[in-house]
Amino acid sequence: MPIAHKVVAITGASSGIGEATARHLASLGAIVVLGARRTERLDKLVAEIAADGGTAAAIRVDVTEPADLRALVDTAVERFGRLDVLVGNAGITRIGLMAELDVAGWSAMVDVNVKGILNGIAAALPTFHRQGRGHLVTVVSTSGLKIVPTQAVYAGTKNAVRTFLEALRQENTDGVLRTTSISPGYVRTELIDTAVDDPAVREEVRRSMAELGIDPVAVARAIAFAIDQPDDVEIGDLTIRPTRQG
Numbered sequence: 498m499p500i501a502h503k504v505v506a507i508t509g510a511s512s513g514i515g516e517a518t519a520r521h522l523a524s525l526g527a528i529v530v531l532g533a534r535r536t537e538r539l540d541k542l543v544a545e546i547a548a549d550g551g552t553a554a555a556i557r558v559d560v561t562e563p564a565d566l567r568a569l570v571d572t573a574v575e576r577f578g579r580l581d582v583l584v585g586n587a588g589i590t591r592i593g594l595m596a597e598l599d600v601a602g603w604s605a606m607v608d609v610n611v612k613g614i615l616n617g618i619a620a621a622l623p624t625f626h627r628q629g630r631g632h633l634v635t636v637v638s639t640s641g642l643k644i645v646p647t648q649a650v651y652a653g654t655k656n657a658v659r660t661f662l663e664a665l666r667q668e669n670t671d672g673v674l675r676t677t678s679i680s681p682g683y684v685r686t687e688l689i690d691t692a693v694d695d696p697a698v699r700e701e702v703r704r705s706m707a708e709l710g711i712d713p714v715a716v717a718r719a720i721a722f723a724i725d726q727p728d729d730v731e732i733g734d735l736t737i738r739p740t741r742q743g
Contacts, residue, residue: 500725501526504577506569508560509587511538513686514636517713518584518720523551525721530573532558560587560613566620579628582724583621585614585635590651592692603650610654625674630728632675634720635662639682639738675731677723682738685710711739
């Protein structure tokens, strides 16, 4: 099925990579079903996609709540008849040494980055098996490929998700499911805004990200590339980062 006819649900769709992916896929003719906590942003995005000739729907989704992910999948199926792709994009990060003992931050990252993805998998898999096809595209990170001290727990959550997707790939002996990990490097998003408590450090990181980071639409194009492959072709892993990133 060409991308122009696919129904794609996206978590974390109110900003950054999720928003860029929604706009890009809709411009290619996909039907997008958007989930995030900030519903006022989602409503504005849906209206703008519709004004540009696209088709979109939105629902409030907190990925730490399994029922919210089920509602996202149900919205796609009830409104548009099926769900072809779930883009698991919602994520958070906290930057700091483990010795700083940011236990609350660790727990939040596990809840959103790990349990949130598992909740999406649990919501989508029954629909995918019922349909006889489906695609999980999950945004992970280059932080899991190059481990640095200040991102240890964040990298661990992203590598846990890689493990889930590889296990699912090996389970998929009947060809129903495709899985794709997208690993962005530095991208200009709002992710950094809540990553650091110290205002001076946060501003320094923000300046560095603005100078080095790539536009979120670059990641959106990579996601579209993976989705647009024939059903018998799976793009397992894609890494996309600034050419200057070390």
